[in-house]
Amino acid sequence: MAAILPPAMLGILGGGQLGRMFAVAAKTMGYRVTVLDPDEAAPAADFADRHLCAPFNDPAALEDLAKSCAAVTTEFENVNADAMRLLAKTTRVSPSGDCVAIAQDRIVEKAWIAKAGLPTAPYLAIQSVEDIQVELAPYLPGILKTARLGYDGKGQVRVSTAEEARAAYANLGGQACVLEKMLDLQLEVSAIVTRVSATQCAVFPVAENIHAGGILDESIVPARIKPALAAEAQSMALKLAEALDYVGVLAVEFFVLDDDSLVVNEIAPRPHNSGHYTLTACLTDQFQQQVRAMCGLLPGRTDLLSPVVMVNLLGDVWKDNGGQPNWDVLAEAPNAQLHLYGKKSARPGRKMGHFNVMAATADEALDQARALKDTL
Ligand code: ADP
Ligand code: MG
Incomplete structure (x- = not known):
């Protein structure tokens, strides 16, 4: 397929922080951007040429997107997959509605991971109450997770x-x-994989992710694991993208077990919070890759320019200070980059921004990042 070149109009379903960073990447490359998001204060709207302020399944808005955009993508998995399939009749859509539908449902997602020949945690699929009347010992102690609409640890109960x-x-x-x-x-x-076609793929360096309260807190790159294990995670992520015949940016989360084996946890059909380090530490960032993939351009280089640590800034940082955090030290740190998403209200647990710190080693970057966070 012919490449889509600037100044073509690109569309995105969703106008949160991921849509915002997508819009920045697309605008920087000379494209125009239309965002569909029902929220008048959608963070992506600051950088978009057009903001269609309507529900995600609004027929008129979808028709507008289909007509006005040369290609459409999404910033989150819980868009209506049928709306994406409908759009795909008139315009280029990536990832496909089918891939998004897989990522929406943990049961379907795990079946695809197995189909790609990759390991998951032992699990029981529960579609109805009869399914849980079996011997549960193989899954205990365990975590009960809703098949749909869970994120940041929501919809999960430890049992x-x-x-x-x-x-x-x-x-x-x-x-x-x-x-x-x-x-x-x-x-x-x-x-995080970028896949344009079977022969045009790239994968970013593996990030080590530390969560707090079910939400990503820090990503450390390179991950402090053996290089062979990192390479294995990369090849597993590529294999999964291949099995899905995926086009776009695909994030794959893994568990590293005590015996140094890898288990696939879950996937996201879009750029991922754990890939925000690429904004600072890679020649091509994950949002530029999203633009490139949807336009049919070759993926850009993904090598790491420097060890880096990303720290998420949640609304809690605001609440603790009864207003804006103290940006004075962080904003001036020469090896740190502050990214704020332009959200007006800072609720606890809400992703308000992040910062990246580059240093000679990952451990040094982590020490400096934590010290900087303490100044806020
Ligand atoms: P979410 O969609 O909320 O990110 P995840 O399935 O990734 O849901 O779970 C959130 C976090 O909970 C994981 O990053 C991990 O720390 C922990 N977790 C999830 N499943 C397991 C498991 N089977 N064993 C141990 N920890 C788990
Ligand atoms: Mg997760």
Whole structure:
């Protein structure tokens, strides 16, 4: 397919921080951007040429996108996959509605991971109450996760006994869930693939991810694991993208177990919070890759220019200070880059921004990043 070149109009479903950083990348490259998001204060609107302020399944807005955009992508997995399939009749859409539908449902997602020949945690798919009336010991202690709409640890309950698991399932209203065995994690890592076609793929360096309260807190790159293990995570992520015949940016989260084996946790059909380090530390960042993939351009180079640590800035930092955090030290640190998403209200747990710190080693960057966070 012919490449889509500037100043073509590109569309994105969703105008949160990922849509905002996509818009910055696209505008920088000379494209024009239309954002569809029902929120008048959508962070991406600051950088978009057009903001269609309408629900994601609004027929007129979708028709507008289809007509006005040379290509359309998404910033989140919970868009209506059928809306994406509909758009694909008239314009180029990546990733496909089918891939987005897979990432929307943990049961379908895990089946695809297995189909690609990759390991998951032992799990039980629970579509209805009969499915949980089996021997649960292989999955306990475990985590009951809703199949759909979970993020940042939401929709998850930790359970130790079969009784607890069944009660938690009932508490979640009997919706489809997976019961996943709780694994002993050495650490968590992620790999982000850009796939334009079978022969045009790139993968970013593996990030080591530290979570706090179910939300990503820090990403450390390069991950402090053996290089061979990082290479294995990269090749597993590429294999998954291949199995899905994926076009676009695909993030793959892994668990590293104590025996140095890798288990695929989940995927995201878009740029990922753990890839924000690429904004500072790679020649091509993950949002530029998203633009390139949707336009049919070759992926850009992904090598790491320097060890880097990304720290998420959640709304809690604002609340603790009763107003704006103290930016004075961080804003002036020569090896740090502050990114704020332009969100007006800072609720606890809300992703308000992040900062990247580059240093000679990952450990040094981590020490400096933590010291900088303490100044806020
Ligand atoms: P979310 O969609 O909220 O990111 P995840 O499935 O990635 O959901 O779970 C969030 C976090 O919970 C993971 O990053 C990990 O720290 C922990 N977790 C999830 N599943 C397991 C598991 N099977 N064993 C151990 N820890 C887990
Ligand atoms: Mg996750």
